[in-house]
Amino acid sequence: MWQSWTMITLWKRILIAFLLAVLIGGTLKAAGLGTIAVDAQPVGLVFINAIKMLMVPIIFTTIVSGVTSLHDSNKLGRLGVKTIGLYFLTTSFAVIIGLVMGGLLEPGAGITLPDPGLAGGNAPDPNASISLRDLLIGLVPSNPVAAMAEGNVLQIIVFAVLTGISINMAGSKGEPMRKFFDSATEVIFKLVFIIMELAPFGVFALIVWVIGELAIDELFSLVWIVVTLYAACLVQIVLVYGGLLTGYGRLNPRKFFRGIIDAQVVAFSTATSAGTLPVTMANVERNLGVSSQVTSFVLPLGATMNMDGTAIYMGIAAMFTAQALGIDLTMTQYITVILTGTLASIGAASIPSAGLILMPVVLSSVGLPLGAIVLFFPIDRLMDMMRTLTNVTGDATISVLVAQSENELDMAVFDADPVE
Numbered sequence: 001m002w003q004s005w006t007m008i009t010l011w012k013r014i015l016i017a018f019l020l021a022v023l024i025g026g027t028l029k030a031a032g033l034g035t036i037a038v039d040a041q042p043v044g045l046v047f048i049n050a051i052k053m054l055m056v057p058i059i060f061t062t063i064v065s066g067v068t069s070l071h072d073s074n075k076l077g078r079l080g081v082k083t084i085g086l087y088f089l090t091t092s093f094a095v096i097i098g099l100v101m102g103g104l105l106e107p108g109a110g111i112t113l114p115d116p117g118l119a120g121g122n123a124p125d126p127n128a129s130i131s132l133r134d135l136l137i138g139l140v141p142s143n144p145v146a147a148m149a150e151g152n153v154l155q156i157i158v159f160a161v162l163t164g165i166s167i168n169m170a171g172s173k174g175e176p177m178r179k180f181f182d183s184a185t186e187v188i189f190k191l192v193f194i195i196m197e198l199a200p201f202g203v204f205a206l207i208v209w210v211i212g213e214l215a216i217d218e219l220f221s222l223v224w225i226v227v228t229l230y231a232a233c234l235v236q237i238v239l240v241y242g243g244l245l246t247g248y249g250r251l252n253p254r255k256f257f258r259g260i261i262d263a264q265v266v267a268f269s270t271a272t273s274a275g276t277l278p279v280t281m282a283n284v285e286r287n288l289g290v291s292s293q294v295t296s297f298v299l300p301l302g303a304t305m306n307m308d309g310t311a312i313y314m315g316i317a318a319m320f321t322a323q324a325l326g327i328d329l330t331m332t333q334y335i336t337v338i339l340t341g342t343l344a345s346i347g348a349a350s351i352p353s354a355g356l357i358l359m360p361v362v363l364s365s366v367g368l369p370l371g372a373i374v375l376f377f378p379i380d381r382l383m384d385m386m387r388t389l390t391n392v393t394g395d396a397t398i399s400v401l402v403a404q405s406e407n408e409l410d411m412a413v414f415d416a417d418p419v420e
């Protein structure tokens with residue numbers, strides 16, 4: 001039985017697990033046995049821990065070996081500029097889509113905002129405040145081991161890039177280090193494949209648990225917000241990513257989406273794009289033919305700074321609050337939301353609920369009260385799942401486009417059916 005199960009390709013197994021979970025979780029909930037569904041959580045947490053375990057080693061080793069394979073420092077600089085430019089572009093689109101969909105579907109109309117005692121204006125949550133200055137200072141780790149222990153992805157990236165450059169500079173003396181990191185990368189990817197065998201079970205448990213936890217009454221009154229977010233994320237995925245792939249890359253979007261389905265399902269069920277990173281990397285390299293040089297640089301950076309689903313959420317939260325208060329935002333306020341929404345999504349950690357925690361930054365930047373946070377809280381997980389799926393899809397899209405422009409995309413692999 002185990003053998004015939006493992007014969008099915010992984011993405012199909014994950015999808016089967018997902019659908020079964022919806023069915024079983026839904027039935028348990030409908031029968032009033034939601035608490036049994038909640039009991040599935042430990043299995044899901046084991047899976048989340050297992051994929052998180054891979055995160056730091058995979059980021060560090062793949063970036064070092066990616067940089068050591070890029071002897072040409074011009075190429076490294078070019079990759080950086082292209083990647084960050086495209087990330088900013090898609091994220092600004094995302095906030096605008098959030099604002100437009102929020103305006104069209106009006107999720108805040110007729111809703112009374114609770115007063116959580118948090119003022120708007122100049123009083124954002126101190127933990128949530130981000131400034132460009134802090135972001136820049138925080139880029140350089142004072143202690144790389146601490147950065148790894150804390151899982152601070154941006155700091156790990158900086159340390160890894162510098163290590164890679166130093167290995168290149170050391171010439172033949174650095175050769176053993178280069179080989180070591182190449183071999184370490186191979187080994188870590190084997191570990192990813194072992195852990196991915198757990199994915200169907202992890203996904204099953206996580207989805208059953210989420211359904212068990214859902215407060216159906218609350219969901220009912222706020223269902224329109226969830227619908228608005230899902231619709232806006234779909235617009236971003238189909239129009240922005242699909243459009244970029246087809247219009248700019250002249251690539252078949254169906255092949256693309258089929259190739260990253262594992263990463264999408266894992267992102268959806270775990271709600272962490274950093275945690276999903278190993279799966280995204282494996283999918284993009286093996287199914288889409290992006291070279292490891294590109295994935296090792298573009299994807300870890302994307303997992304931390306490119307969060308289009310989160311940016312959409314910021315736009316919707318602002319529209320929602322304005323509608324609940326019956327006020328129209330001014331042009332300056334819209335522009336401020338686009339800027340702070342983009343910045344907040346860059347600053348947001350790629351972990352569950354990070355978007356919710358950073359929402360005050362955006363709302364208070366335009367003087368809106370923070371009541372939406374209280375309303376969004378019980379349904380945040382449901383929205384977080386779709387945000388994370390969008391975040392990961394955005395990273396994968398940019399990695400394919402950057403790879404193509406650098407001649408690092410293997411079209412034979414892209415066009416072929418996905419491998420395990």
Ligand code: ASP
Nearest residue numbers: 272273310350351354355
């Ligand atoms: N959970 C999201 C992620 O990891 C961030 C968010 O809360 O929007 O990508």
